[in-house]
Amino acid sequence: MSLIQGETGEWEMVIGLEVHAQVIAESKLFSGAATAFGAEPNTQVSLVDAAMPGMLPVLNEKSVEQAVKTGLGLNAQINLSSVFERKNYFYPDLPQGYQISQYLQPIVGEGVVTLDLPDGSAKEVGIERLHLEQDAGKSLHDQHPSQTYIDLNRSGVTLMEIVSKPDMRSAEEVGAYLEKLRSILRYLGTCTSNMEEGSMRCDVNVSVRHPGEALGTRTETKNVNSIRFAKQAIEHEAKRQIALIEGGGAVVQETRLFDPNKGVTRAMRSKEEAHDYRYFPDPDLLPVVLDADWVAALKRDLPELPDAKKARFIADFGLNAYDAGVLVAEREIAEFFEAVVASGKGCDPKQAANWVTGAFFGALNRDGIEIAAAPVNAAKLGGLLELLDAGTISGRIAKDVFDAMWDSGKDAAAIVEEKGLKQISDTGAIEAIVDQVIADNPGQVEQFKSGNEKVLGWFVGQIMKASQGKANPGMVNQLLRKKLG
Amino acid sequence: MAVDKATIGHIAKLARIRIPEAQQEALTGEFNNILGWIEQLGELDTEGVEPMTSVVEVRPTLRADAVTDGDCRDQVLANAPEPAHGFYAVPKVVE
Numbered sequence A: 001m002s003l004i005q006g007e008t009g010e011w012e013m014v015i016g017l018e019v020h021a022q023v024i025a026e027s028k029l030f031s032g033a034a035t036a037f038g039a040e041p042n043t044q045v046s047l048v049d050a051a052m053p054g055m056l057p058v059l060n061e062k063s064v065e066q067a068v069k070t071g072l073g074l075n076a077q078i079n080l081s082s083v084f085e086r087k088n089y090f091y092p093d094l095p096q097g098y099q100i101s102q103y104l105q106p107i108v109g110e111g112v113v114t115l116d117l118p119d120g121s122a123k124e125v126g127i128e129r130l131h132l133e134q135d136a137g138k139s140l141h142d143q144h145p146s147q148t149y150i151d152l153n154r155s156g157v158t159l160m161e162i163v164s165k166p167d168m169r170s171a172e173e174v175g176a177y178l179e180k181l182r183s184i185l186r187y188l189g190t191c192t193s194n195m196e197e198g199s200m201r202c203d204v205n206v207s208v209r210h211p212g213e214a215l216g217t218r219t220e221t222k223n224v225n226s227i228r229f230a231k232q233a234i235e236h237e238a239k240r241q242i243a244l245i246e247g248g249g250a251v252v253q254e255t256r257l258f259d260p261n262k263g264v265t266r267a268m269r270s271k272e273e274a275h276d277y278r279y280f281p282d283p284d285l286l287p288v289v290l291d292a293d294w295v296a297a298l299k300r301d302l303p304e305l306p307d308a309k310k311a312r313f314i315a316d317f318g319l320n321a322y323d324a325g326v327l328v329a330e331r332e333i334a335e336f337f338e339a340v341v342a343s344g345k346g347c348d349p350k351q352a353a354n355w356v357t358g359a360f361f362g363a364l365n366r367d368g369i370e371i372a373a374a375p376v377n378a379a380k381l382g383g384l385l386e387l388l389d390a391g392t393i394s395g396r397i398a399k400d401v402f403d404a405m406w407d408s409g410k411d412a413a414a415i416v417e418e419k420g421l422k423q424i425s426d427t428g429a430i431e432a433i434v435d436q437v438i439a440d441n442p443g444q445v446e447q448f449k450s451g452n453e454k455v456l457g458w459f460v461g462q463i464m465k466a467s468q469g470k471a472n473p474g475m476v477n478q479l480l481r482k483k484l485g
Numbered sequence B: 001m002a003v004d005k006a007t008i009g010h011i012a013k014l015a016r017i018r019i020p021e022a023q024q025e026a027l028t029g030e031f032n033n034i035l036g037w038i039e040q041l042g043e044l045d046t047e048g049v050e051p052m053t054s055v056v057e058v059r060p061t062l063r064a065d066a067v068t069d070g071d072c073r074d075q076v077l078a079n080a081p082e083p084a085h086g087f088y089a090v091p092k093v094v095e
Helices: A061-073 A171-188 A227-246 A292-300 A306-317 A321-328 A331-343 A349-367 A378-389 A395-408 A412-419 A427-440 A442-449 A455-466 A473-484 B005-014 B021-043 B073-077
Strands: A004-006 A009-022 A084-088 A098-102 A111-116 A122-134 A138-140 A147-151 A158-164 A200-209 A219-224 A255-259 A264-267 B087-091
Touching: A004 A227, A009 A171, A009 A227, A061 A122, A061 A158, A061 A171, A061 A292, A111 A171, A122 A171, A171 A200, A171 A227, A171 A306, A171 A331, A200 A227, A219 A227, A227 A255, A227 A264, A306 A321, A306 A331, A306 A349, A321 A331, A321 A349, A331 A349, A331 A378, A349 A378, A349 A395, A378 A395, A378 A412, A395 A412, A427 A455, A427 A473, A442 A455, A442 A473, A455 A473, B005 B021
Parallel strands: A219 A255
Antiparallel strands: A004 A009, A009 A158, A009 A200, A084 A098, A098 A122, A111 A122, A122 A158, A138 A147, A147 B087, A200 A219, A255 A264
16 A cells, blocks of 8 residues: 655545446447448448437447456456446537446446556455446547547447446556456457557546545546556546645545646536436347356356466466566467477476566567567477577577577577587587686686685686587586686 | 426536526426326336336347448538538537
8 A cells, every 4th residue: 555645644545447448349339330440530430320310229249248258357247137328418429419338237247356566466456347338439629720520430339338446545556457457358359458549548536535534535537548647647636635635625526637748637627517417228229138158158268367377377387476477467478478388398487488578578679579570489489498408508509599590580490500509518528628728827727726716707708708608507617616626 | 206497497408408498487387297197107016026128028139240331421421511521520629
C-alpha cells in the first residue's frame, strides 16, 4: 500500500476502473458491417449502425462467445440469462440517441484478477461485472473551424465494459491491473488490447480517505487511453482531492477529463442532467439465454492463462517468479520460450530463459521488430543452446554465434562449423596453450607464487585469447591451477 | 405515481423536445392519466411471476460473425444535410 503524506496525516487512494475493451470479431455487435481498424470514414457503416428508421439489431454470436470466454478467464460468474437495455443520451456520434448496453442483468457477474506487483507480491482485485455494449462513432473536432466531423465506422462495434471493484490503492496497482487484464484478453484472443488504436480505454474512479475511514466522494476521469496516462491521472487526481479537502473544501462527485499534454484532470463542462440515462429493456432484443453445456464447453477449451502458465514454468522449469512473469506476460513470448526449450535437446530451461529475455529480446529491441519477424526462430535458438550445453561451444563464443545467426539467418551448427568455433576440450591441445602462456609470462607467474590470486584471472584471459575463445574455460582453470600450484 | 409540471419540463429537455410553457400544464394531466391507467396493473398479485419479455417463448436469433453489410457510404450519407469529405459534418461540439 502506498500512502500520501498530507498536512492532516496520511491519505489512502481508493481506485476502481471501468475498462472498455473492443471485442475481436469480424462484424459489429448488431450488424454485419466490418470492424477493421483504419478504414475510410463511414465505409464500415450499415443502415443499422446509422440508426435509419425501421432497422432492427440482430445479435452477433461471436460477441456473446467472446464475452463469455473473457468472463471465464476472469474467474467470473457467467449469467445464463442477460438483458440488453437502452442507455439514453444525445451526442452527434450516437445516431440512435441511445446506446444498447446491459444494465441490471449483465452477461458476466463477479470475478477476480490476481496482480503481480513489482515487489514480487500478489494482490487480488475483484471484478464487479462485465457487460456487452455498442461503441459510439468518432468525433473529429480539429478538421474544421466551426464543424465537428463524424465517422460512424466504430458505431456499433462490440465493447466489453469490465468493471472492477474499488480494490486498488495506488497508481502502481492500477498499472499492474491493466497489464494483467491486457495479458489475459490477449491470451484469450478476445481483445487486441491495443491502447494506441483505442481498442482498450478506461474510466478511472478515484477517491481519497485517511486509512480506516469510510469511503470519500469519488470522481470519474473518462477515456484514459494508456497505462501511463491512467497512472498520471490517478496521481494528479488524488493530490488534487487531498489539497481540496485539506484546504477546507469538499470533493464534488463529477466527471472529469484527463489532459495528456499537461498531465492534469479537469472538470467536464457541467451537464446537470447528464447522468439521467433512463435505462429500459430494449424492446427490439430478446433476453440472451445461454446453455450451461455450451458455457462448460467454452471453459474446457480455454487456453492456459498467464497465471497457470507462470506456475507451471516455475514448477517444471525451475524458473524464478520474476523470469516466469516476464516470459508469460505475452502469449507469443511464452510460446516462443517453450519452443526453444523443446527444440534445444537437453538444454537448461533457466539458461534458455536467460537467452530469450537477454540476447534475443535485446536484438528484437535493437532492430525494433516482432518475434515473428526475427531472423533467429525458436528452433535455431534451441539449436544454439544445445551446442552450448553439450560443451561444443563456450558461452563467449555462443554470443558471437548468436550475432552471426541473427545477421545471416543460418543455423548455429553451420556457423560453428564454417568458422571453426568448436570449443577445444582436448586436454593435450589446451595444455600446450597453457604451457606456452606460462612460459611467455614469468613475471606474472612470480606474482601468483607470491600470493596474488588475481593474476589467475589474467592468465585465463590470456589463454582464452590465445585459443581465440575456443578453449573450454573449466578445463583451462583446472590445468592452470595444476601447473601454477 | 404522479408527475408534476417540473418533471414534464425535465423529461422534455432530456428528450430534446421543446414543449411551450402553455402546453406543459395540459401535458402533465395527460401524463398522469396514462400513469394512472397503467397503475391498475398494480391491483394484480404478481408475486412469484417472472416478467414476460415476449408472448411466445423464443430465444433471440443470433447472427454468424461475417461481414455482410456496410460499404454503402453514399446511402448512409444520402440524407445528411451537410456531408464533407465522407464525414457527417455537424456544428462544433467539443468539451
